[in-house]
Amino acid sequence: MIERYLNIAREVIDLSLKQGAEQVSVSLANATSFQLEVRNQNIEALKEAGSSGIHVTLAKNQKRSTLSSNDFRLETLEPLIRSTLEALPLMGEDPFYTLPDPKLQGKAEIDLQFRDPNFEKMASNEKINELMLLEKEALSIDSRLQTEEISFSDSISYMVHGDSNGFLEGCSKTLCSQGVSMFAEDGGEETEGSSQSLNTGRKQSDGWYSSSRFRKDLESREDLARKAGERTLRKLGSVKPKSCEVPVVFSTEMAQSFLGSLASAMMGDNVFRKHSFLKDSLGETIANPEIRLSDEPLLPGKLGSRHYDNEGVKATPLMLIDQGKLLSFMCSTYSANKLDRQSTGHAGGISNLMLKPGNYSDEELIASIDNGLYLTGMSGQGVNLTTGDYSRGAQGLWIRKGKLAEPVSEFTIASTFPEMLKGISMIGSEVDERSTILTPAFRIDSMNISGS
């Protein structure tokens, strides 16, 4: 498969150059995936398919134009290449668009363990049986639990990137995920004002999933079921908290969400566009000195690992924040040119964003708070990277005297990135490995809660 795609990439580059392009870059991808959903011991959906895409950028005289298709045949691509080249003279000159410096390109020499050697060995029937057992296990935890969806998916993908600098590489990766989504009725206790409330059909839902390049690394059936059940049940009877200002513990998943937004503000593309509150902060202390944040592309088996970025720039670890000080932005070739720096190998975004773990268990983070919030869910688009303002819909568990108490929902939390970064005072030690953002939970000293 890879050989075939390398050949197509070569042909497209040659053809484009022959037709008059000065710079060409080509990316091809193909993924074959299998998805299964089970509910009430019944297969709800079974989907199996392969999808592909080719993306070509052509440039001449500092002008560029792009084309994409899911049809790799040269007879389809040739007229597209021709019409794309014809469009080029109409584009504006952009001196900042270049291919990467060839000296920066290459493949890091390390086995990143992209592929499960046993990928093909599990038959559909086994996957179906496993989900049936997983559902039984989850339903056996508590009679209030009902199934929303039990799911399994796996995929094998092939990717090739090449350009007219002479870079040409390919790789293939496997990925497996298994998840449980449950719900339960939440009609229970009469609350104040409930006599006239129309809010009678309330339910709570939650779940848990596991995701890995290797099937053997997926969490056990028992763990998946238990976590999904606990997370659903702990939301029952949730109330709206009073407006106040309190410390907040960001669970690992919420920490991932927050750091994901922070990473966007560190992307060169957002910095030169002034879409980032950090645009003028390089070299400054922006966070609590305990914070050390880096991008780590070369961790074997981790979901964000890579040998080179989307432009073929060789991957290397990059320190972003050390002792609270902002040390670098993450740049592609274009944003690096714009900011007058060198590409850091971040065309396509972060690899594995890693917050250095601290020494506290989640229990200790919670125990440090007399009155506050353990945040487990956020919703909405209230993240403003330009201004650094942060206002989100929220869900969680209230913390009273160092212990988790009643579930809370239908409120918002608000602050700003600078305040939050300085307010991270305790960092947990348990990292959630299911994401390309590897972070433990942490405590932020104060946030605004808007509720009743």
Place this chain on the structure above:
Amino acid sequence: MKQSSFLEQVNGSTEATVGKVFEQQMGIDERVLDRLLNRALDQGGDFADLFFEYSLRHSVVMEEGIIKNSAVAIISGLGVRVVEGDQTGYAYSEDLNYDAMLHAAGTASAIAHSGQVKLNEARRFNQQNVKNHYPVLKTISDLELTSKIGLVQRAEEAARNHDPRISRVTVAFVDALNLTQVVTSEGVILRDTRPMFRFNVHSIAQEGDQIQNGTAGVGGRVGLDFLESTDHPIEVGSKSAQEAILLLGAKQAPSGPMPVLLGPAQSGILLHEAVGHPLEADFNRKGTSAYSGRMGEKVASELCTIYDAGTVDHDRGALNFDDEGSLTGENVLIERGTLRGYMHDRISADYYKLNPTGNGRRESYAHYPLPRMTTTYLANGDTDPEDIIRSVKKGVYCASFSGGQVDISNGDFVFVPTTAWLVEDGRFSHPIKNFTLIGNGPDAMSKISMVGNDFAISEGIWTCGKDGQSVPVGVGLPTVLISEMTVGGM
């Protein structure tokens, strides 16, 4: 010059165009369709359908005063679905040659195990012609690239010239044409050409160390006449700049429960989140929605009559038929506060023993249909919007939004205003920024205490995501007062 020389033949009736591409150019005739459907059902199954798609998409982007890129994308594929009860088998092929399509049909067939193969050797195909809710004489895709660039430059200039504090402007012009053919095992063939246009301007205003964003857009299933009807580039360009400048002068929003005024059109996003998603029938069939089993019950204030309709001409949410071949219509969801109907696809309609409502939609051939919204709106009221604003002692007025989200199971939803004002003593006091509105669906809908007579449909800019599938949708609403909702400022 055009961005691609493909599709010279897109003239004449939409059905004929689609027929020409799939049948004459690709050789997918009724004999082929029949074989594919027979293969899909050869293990059993209640029904099967084929979803053919051939789409062409163009875009032009201007940034920093430079036309930075033009892009063209051509995507094609076939999705094959086999349904037995509420079970779905699905496969797709991007290769539209016979063997590849047959393989996909065989893969999808694996879901069925009843073994009750209905011998349907005499399947008769019937090509249906349906009312076109987005007739287009000339598509925007036919426009010369130089003309598109001209429009983009005009909008950029309008934004820049609006105010010297506008420091950056980005303009995007995106047009697409989607040739769709749905074929069901009952023998129905439906063909459609679906145009889509989106024009968007993003401005950044800077004053001292303060920076604010403004965005504005228009779009829909429209043709060239839409571009000729008004000076959209000037309007959209200025509007995005206006928003950024307005926010430079905005103060922090208040915090806590208070009356919330929703301006016309864009505020329809309230309905999309608060009642729209929870009334998609799949959530109710599975029992996960806060509205499950509550048909005929009061779920909103009596001032609320809410529809979802795929029939709003040229709207972004419009569809002549949905992505599984059911005709769209104007469906009542809530009538004077009482729950009247869910939005169905074929599977949920079969489950509830009702007719499909034309809400079975999918992102592309690579996805199976789910119950989705088309254009969701609240019927006009009879109060003068000025009177509604005057009635508020202290609250917030929201005019435009960046989006929203809902938790189906407990009904909690958020939506995020971009331009808003504090209202004091019945008057606009000052613009406010940085906040989220949070409420609970049935609760918020019961607190709608006034409905204006200024109904409007939002500009066609909304995209809805569910289960990893994105589809274009529309919303509409007159001015509305929610007597109390939680405002999450600082």
